[in-house]
Amino acid sequence: MGEQIHYRACNLCEAICGLEIRVRDGRIVSIRGDAHDPLSRGHICPKAVALQDLHEDPDRLRRPQKRIGERWVELGWDEALDEVAERLAAIRRAHGGNAIGVYMGNPSVHNWGIMTHSGAFLGPLKTRSRFSATSVDQLPHQLVSYWLYGHQLLLPVPDIDRSRHILMLGANPMASNGSLWTVPDFRNRLREMQARGGKLVLIDPRRTETAEVADEHHFIRPGADAALLLALLQVLFAENLVRPGRLADFSDGLDEVGRLVAPFTPERASAVTGIAAGEIRRLARELAAADAAAVYGRMGVSTQAHGTLCQWAIAMLNLVTGNLDREGGMMFPQPAMDLIQGPGSKPGHYAAWRSRVRGLPEFGGELPVAALAEEILAPGEGQIRALVTIAGNPVLSTPNGRQLERALGALDFMVAVDCYRNETTRFADFILPPTGALEHDHYDLIFHHFATRNSARYNAPLFAPPEGALHDWQIFVALGRRLRARLRPDAGQPLLRRLTARLKDELMLRLSPQRLLDQGLKRGPYGRRAAERLSLRALRAAPHGRDLGPLRAALPRRLCTANRRIAALNDALREELARYDTVLAEQQVRAPRAGELWLIGRRHVRSNNSWMHNAQRLVKGKPRHQLFMHPDDLAARGLHDGQRVRVRSRVGAIDVEVQASDAIMRGVVSLPHGWGHARPGVQQRIASRHPGASANDLTDERCLDALSGNAALNGVAVQVEAAPDDTSRHAAAVSSQSSSSPEFVA
Template sequence: MSTATMPADSATASNKDVRVHHRACNLCEAICGLEIRVAGGEILSIRPDDADPLSLGHICPKAVALKDLYEDGDRLRKPLRRTESGWQEMAWDDAFDLVADRLCSIVEQHGGDAVANYLGNPTVHNYGGLTHGPRFLGTIKTKNRFSATSVDQLPHQLLAYWMYGHQLLVPIADIDRTDYLLVLGANPMASNGSLMTVPAFPKRLKALQARGGRMVVLDPRRSETAEVADEHLFIRPGTDAAFLAGLLKVIDNDNLGHPGKLAAMEDGLEVALADIGALDLDKLAAHCGIKVETIQRIAREFAAAPRAAAYGRMGVSTQQHGTLCQWLIQLLNIVTGNLDREGGAMFTRPAVDLVDNPTSRPGSFGRWKSRVRGLPEFGGELPVAALAEEVLTPGEGQVRALITVAGNPVLSTPNGTQLDRALDSLAFMVAVDFYLNETTRHADVILPPTCTLEHDHYDLIFHSFAVRNTARYSEALFERPADARHDWEIFEALGDRIAKRLGAKRAPHPRPDQVIDMGLRIGPYGGMKKHPLNLSLAALKAAPHGVDLGALEPCLPERLANPGKFILCAPPEMIAALAVFASELDDDKPGAALSLIGRRHVRSNNSWMHNSQRLVKGPVRNHLLMHPDDLAAHGLADGAMVRVASRVGAVDVIVEASDTMLPGVVSLPHGWGHDRSGTRIGIAEAHAGVSPNDLTDELRLDAVSGNAALNGVPVTVIAA
């Protein structure tokens, strides 16, 4: 993939007409450097930027499809209003006035909590959404705030907040220097990392193995990452906590721990290890399906490695013990002395530091709870699994209006069918999105922002999770069309109108580029910190390939944000969660149902980009994967249409025999299901697929955080 290149589509442009543009791709977390050749308004080619210090000349097919996104005839360019006769275009000011009037009317009649909002994943990929989105949403004082966080990385952020004092202090595996990488529930060969921005993962893995290192992967599926690992262990979905607790028990019992300098910062490690040590290793092994001898060997290998890092991602976060898993991963890195050590799990020092910053938001937990089910708030948001019930359940505080920003929760959140029904019952909905999709089709007004090549960009979030400290500013490739608006301009226009109507004061706010410039200046490499680089926006503009700020460096205890600069190793909530988990081990009886897990593909990006022919061409990749033994046991044939059913619904899909699956486990890819009526995205029927979130259950949650448990869902599979 490092050589992925889009060939020139036009041979008529002369060399003097061609300009070369360098930027970062902001479609996924890898933020790979691109070199784009353009003539006039036409993209001639997209290839890797070999001089990018982070991506090292790597891109994936998604970056090449940026041309498709820019030219897509289905992408909305003007505001749309839903009428009885269909969708109608409208002027921007008229759209802003209509939205502000309807939202304010609902607030005045029912209170601020009657208006909910949902932020989708692309919000963090567009810096205008980060700098101006919260300011706009804050004009409506509502507790019903939701985002993709609670179907994704909430356990990571909650543990970072509890243990290290800030929700963005998430340790990153120092892959470029580690000798032993333990990977649970992650597939960086397809994702290029997630909460670990690691472009060129294949190249970095080869370097790890060339220096004698090992990568061990645990996954219920032999994923693309497991295929290239030194060792792959099949594990039962939702049981990673048992494997991790077994590792810690062995390390502690055999005196293999060596926390080193971390010992002076630990608060409660002995308490945590004592409770873990009380667990029975045989029961832990039986629960996760991995032999005691294997757990013992991996524990000894990890503890003995000169430099080791444990990394767990979606597969361990989106399960019923997601927060417990993330806690155990942190403890594993701590007890072996691999936290804040070169080659271990380290913290970034990004150029715009969102931790050491006057506007920093460390996090919060449980300040309020959802009205219907009592699910806890984190960082000002409620778990999105509660959204549908907050719309459908009458009473004071019922959600009657919704604002969505770059999100498609009908396909992305549990029990999408229920949410689909809930959205249809709203009094008003507005979507900031440039596609008419499975969610935005319910909107009364759609406000489409400019696309990624029409605005500038700086990666605020993913530089904070990168395996190397770098900084890069991307200027717009094309000028914004005259009758178009950037996302932050949409937020400002709506915010001003709503504040005026509600009688609230609203001070002027700098543009996103001005916010970044100030962030760079006050950041660790800026002039206000007396750093010799004197980093600023002007300096980044003068460095089109980006600036290399060096490898990750040890930074504890000074970077800890907890009072007293301690690592809180035994949060009370985790000790309680461990006790609940221990009680479940005594009642561990395999059920008759199959377990459903998700999967992703490098040519897909959550619930969008499936109308790019460049990405979906080739064999259909959204079938149900099922082990041949399970097919035989259920009397099913490879390639047959089957019905997959759970407590909440059923879908019909083609099944594919695959020995990459652990027997008893089936897999559907996330983000598909483009078969609902009323959408305009031009997806061929063969690529519509089905949504696994029509099967995932809004009642199956991580009990600690409220994060959706999308993996390990009990299902049945029969002939359709």
């Protein structure tokens, strides 16, 4: 067999870079960037090369697994699917639909089979106990878009290819290549912006990789971003710099916004942010003067106690300066497969129900994942007794992971659709592994909605799946059929409704992702245009993808609100502004107490959450999971660089090596999340040899953004001290224990 060349998207992060993959004799011999890809332009990061490692990983599960005590056994698909469906149906019959919880992890949105067909499985369960990684990530961003623009996925992104000024908060695209902003090749795009006289200003408690290439960087105290953003708005209104332009024709409430932000002066903001009032005024004036500008904030401003207020203020800054829906400003991509205005669109809803224990609001049909453990542990009607996880590892990715471990151990039943026995799935009774990323085809349903340039690309599989293997969508269809036969979810409904529901269900079960994609493309914005005529057939004939052009103005046409207008305010936001005024007045946004530090996370280009640590080429070299700490904070505690320290929070403690760094603000420490692999029963040998410590053994499930319920993972109060003398011996023993999983019986 000669050498074959395949062109494909990397689906390991949001950048969706185009790849050229060469295969010889059934094995990958090289992975390079695709220079002809219209979006990524040949860019590639180290994660893409690890696609080969994930495909060949001997730890990747390929057949269903059943846990019997401490042993794992393989079994056939029919046997596994039958037993899973029977166990779930029995729990639903005995305790109701809400007794079955569902958690969908971050990789779910990177796999289009999960996106198109998970409902075939989850629909018959009829549970409101649904959770996902959204509420430890971007929930405030989506909630604000739902309130202002009418749809949770209608998220504007910086039009960096034409911008001249970007104010960025709590984001590190040099490591992530964008987040809710698909911007591969960020470094070269930034260079091009700077070459035409543009400027990047970054606000972050750490001098990140992006700060190193920015024109300005300002340290800010964690959790104080809302004060800064509101002060910028206050300056714009106070100095008559508000210029919404044509946006005023379909925006409501801007005058009231000006009145409500009037108390949030730069002087008040300076007291809590650490940024001088004069600098805040300069930043506001430069933003107003720029002829094409964008304000963008991500994880650092979403995963904090006032995340929704931060994202609202960012939206207002773009709106009142006229930079929303403007070339070079914040623009709305137009994907070929449109999930916003296409058939079956789900704009979202808020607080239609609340969690059983704390009364936290749902959004888009999901509850905040910070409530998952308590919903399992607290007895009573609606207690979660069974859990389904799909491509997720919440033990390492959600707050107070040790509490969630205890909860998982108390479940009556658990099933995981996952390729690995990881820190979470080791608790499952069944693990159902789908085919690997290179064994099925791919289309990016989600990330074209956030892309800095419009394009479309379909990828055929590189390799045939192993005999008897199932794609994830086939697993969902098979489970859905079995659950419907056992539960008869439409029983008791009128005959016509039952027939309609069954016809709809059967149609979904029969349609493959490819059929759905073809229909979506033909009905989408480019399928109807004579110049493009997009269809699945057309994309198959374009191995590098189709360039659909730069972002275009889309408002008010693309608004999904009932009146096609932007509602700048609602009662929830008014109340939050009043509450935050009180927070500042009572100095609740404060400097650390004596001996206290603020914990923040960080991202590395070789890592993506918890699922990229079993690839040797990504974890080799110098460890990257140390605690960053300013030298002055080390000296004040009698600590030194390279020492093992103990970090404590309200919920727990971890031992970790500390690294001195003047790139971190005084009073702040930084630990990357996704590590903490020293758990018994994990079958990921490389990750277990590089365990690190889990930042989510420190984050607090009680610390939330009050409006959305999103976890406040940044700005966690911690204490740092020298670790006990036996810490190193203890850590080595734990690591050794975790390297050997329970006995496996074929």
